Amino acid sequence: MSKKSILITGCSSGIGYYCAKELKKRGYEVFATCRKQKDVDRLKVEGFDSFALDLNSSKSIKDAVKIVAEKTDEKLYALFNNGAYGQPGALEDISREVLKEQFETNLFGTHELTSLVLPMMRKQGYGRVIQNSSVLGFVALRYRGAYNASKYALEGLSDTLRLELSNTDIHVSLIEPGPIRSDFRKNALAKFLQNIDRENSPYKKEYIKKLHSLQSEKDAPFTLGEDAVYKALLHALESKMPKRRYRVTKPTTFFWFSKRLLSTKLLDRLLQKVE
Numbered sequence: 001m002s003k004k005s006i007l008i009t010g011c012s013s014g015i016g017y018y019c020a021k022e023l024k025k026r027g028y029e030v031f032a033t034c035r036k037q038k039d040v041d042r043l044k045v046e047g048f049d050s051f052a053l054d055l056n057s058s059k060s061i062k063d064a065v066k067i068v069a070e071k072t073d074e075k076l077y078a079l080f081n082n083g084a085y086g087q088p089g090a091l092e093d094i095s096r097e098v099l100k101e102q103f104e105t106n107l108f109g110t111h112e113l114t115s116l117v118l119p120m121m122r123k124q125g126y127g128r129v130i131q132n133s134s135v136l137g138f139v140a141l142r143y144r145g146a147y148n149a150s151k152y153a154l155e156g157l158s159d160t161l162r163l164e165l166s167n168t169d170i171h172v173s174l175i176e177p178g179p180i181r182s183d184f185r186k187n188a189l190a191k192f193l194q195n196i197d198r199e200n201s202p203y204k205k206e207y208i209k210k211l212h213s214l215q216s217e218k219d220a221p222f223t224l225g226e227d228a229v230y231k232a233l234l235h236a237l238e239s240k241m242p243k244r245r246y247r248v249t250k251p252t253t254f255f256w257f258s259k260r261l262l263s264t265k266l267l268d269r270l271l272q273k274v275e
């Protein structure tokens, strides 16, 4: 195989940007896609092969896959489904439209993109699909219901996909990060302010705290840099036996074991304590 190619979503900031940079340095042919044209332009100036991919638009997804197929002669090695956002707010305050929007980006767009890329991987006989899930893909926290639901769904989708592809050389891996330094909190704050009616909510008081934590510059306990996710991504890309799940950060490991060892009642008590 010549230079390995990888398509990454959500490269404007955070994990996607970091991984695109590092993989490019490592010699990969990186397609560093962004939702907004201004970020595409910025990445191009930085020397990336970048073009638009908005997960909320089927047209944008199809256009991007077409570009990838042309550039790689239909031989894409890997897809890193990274682009997503968190919609904070108590479930009672999440409208149908806002929940739909959360799923459009974090699940439906990701699914559509994966389905369009898989034929290339099938044709060449190998490939890697790596999903950036979350610790919130297997444990729930208050005021993160929409995001929780989208990441639980991504886990279900990926588990099924892995089973369906088990007779091929296409590997599906889930990365499950806990807190990682990125623009995630800033982007979640914008969604919180935009979509949640805080004044008329039964959670009005709790939202004051929530707003404070979303605006805080201070890292959550056990926060790691984007490099922690990159390490897992690299293993998923380069190991002959990529793992099905990569648990990144101490909270992820802790809650993974807690979920296995504790009853739902005890786990709930533990999760209630997390702000």
Ligand SMILES: NC(=O)c1ccc[n+]([C@@H]2O[C@H](COP(=O)([O-])OP(=O)(O)OC[C@H]3O[C@@H](n4cnc5c(N)ncnc54)[C@H](OP(=O)(O)O)[C@@H]3O)[C@@H](O)[C@H]2O)c1
Residues within 6 Å of the ligand: 009, 010, 011, 012, 013, 014, 015, 016, 034, 035, 036, 053, 054, 055, 056, 081, 082, 083, 084, 085, 105, 132, 133, 134, 135, 176, 177, 178, 179, 180, 181, 182, 183, 184, 185, 187
């Ligand atoms: N940071 C954490 O603590 C953490 C923990 C667990 C999992 N994760 C996961 O890690 C991944 C990357 O997040 P991050 O921490 O790096 O946060 P980030 O800095 O906010 O990056 C998120 C990226 O997703 C992009 N995105 C949002 N909506 C999109 C859409 N419709 N189409 C295409 N791209 C879109 C954003 O683009 P715009 O700039 O255009 O909005 C941005 O490039 C996400 O899947 C997130 O769920 C993060």
